Amino acid sequence: MVPIVLRTACHLRPQLHPMVNGQPDRAINVIGLGKRFGARWVLRGVSLEVRRGEAVGLLGSNGSGKSTVLRILGTLLNPNAGTGAINGLDIVRDASSVRGQIGYLAHTPGLYDDLTARENLRFAADMLGLPYAAAQGSLERVGLGYAAGDRVRGFSAGMQRRLALARLILRNPRVLLLDEPYSNLDAEGVDLMNSVIGDVVRSGGAALVALHELAPAKATLDRTLTLVEGRIEAAHAERAPRERATSISETR
Missing domain, CATH: 3.40.50.300 (P-loop containing nucleotide triphosphate hydrolases)
Known part of the structure; x- marks a missing residue:
């Protein structure tokens, strides 16, 4: 034991x-x-x-x-x-x-489905005390800049994983x-x-x-x-x- x-x-x-x-x-x-x-x-x-x-x-x-x-x-x-x-x-x-x-990426993304990709990251930026420009930069970095205004509930599983990654790197x-x-x-x-x-x-x-x-x-x-x-x-x-x-x- x-x-x-x-x-x-x-x-x-x-x-x-x-x-x-x-x-x-x-x-x-x-x-x-x-x-x-x-x-x-x-x-x-x-x-x-x-x-x-x-x-x-x-x-x-x-x-x-x-x-x-x-x-x-x-x-x-x-x-x-x-x-x-x-x-x-x-x-x-x-x-x-x-x-x-730390930057912890769980097996499930843990995103807000009713918010857009941009809103998800802006919420995270607010919690971290970062400017909104940082959120847009993270979206561009993971290739989701084109979908910034789309609601997460319409994202594929792969897009949700990318968005979770964008939220992670926002923390540096x-x-x-x-x-x-x-x-x-x-x-x-x-x-x-x-x-x-x-x-x-x-x-x-x-x-x-x-x-x-x-x-x-x-x-x-x-x-x-x-x-x-x-x-x-x-x-x-x-x-x-x-x-x-x-x-x-x-x-x-």
């Missing part, structure tokens, strides 16, 4: 995670992460790290625990055991500060947490997603990408981890570092 670590609420200023302090190259650091729903443990002592300037794939079948790892790192769930940090910030104690560092995140990001994307959309990942990583950020199929991301990832029934079972280097997909600006 995975030991349970009890956490108490506190209102302290953000503090460096003890295992990250002195190791500034780690963007993501997870040690012994455990999560259960009822009596069932879905994560069993998961440990992993992603360094700055690195993109790592988290491979696994449905139900392996990939999404749960990302939801915990994205501060949407608390772990029952273990610890995690994003850029040295504890994901539970410093959750609010962690949210300012330092760490990407992407859950099956290639779902419903055509070849051009796959290239776009890889370019966004590459842009963040080349700028000194990092990415953790949950996948059930490696092929779309293979050229972008530095290495992969395989998750089986809530445990890391294998790790593989995918290619030499720095051989990344070209940036969005270079592909236009």
Whole structure:
């Protein structure tokens, strides 16, 4: 049985995670992460790290625990055991500060269907304190400028995925947490997603990408981890570092 670590609420200023302090190259650091729903443990002592300037794939079948790892790192769930940090910030104690560092793309887009693409991004811009021009820039960047005035309920699944990506890059995140990001994307959309990942990583950020199929991301990832029934079972280097997909600006 995975030991349970009890956490108490506190209102302290953000503090460096003890295992990250002195190791500034780690963007993501997870040690012994455990999560259960009822009596069932879905994560069993998961440990992993992603360094700055690195993109790592988290491979696994449905139900392996990939999404749960990302939801915990994205501060949407608390772990029952273990610890995690994003850029040295504890994901539970410093959750609010962690949210300012990450760009989390869920498997479902989470958009407002009755709003237009532009209105969705303007709402996000308002929440972030950004000018509306930033929203239009994000739409253009993902190739949806032509559909800015269209309601999202009429979008295809691939267009919705692009719009969710536009909302993510609006935040200018330092760490990407992407859950099956290639779902419903055509070849051009796959290239776009890889370019966004590459842009963040080349700028000194990092990415953790949950996948059930490696092929779309293979050229972008530095290495992969395989998750089986809530445990890391294998790790593989995918290619030499720095051989990344070209940036969005270079592909236009």
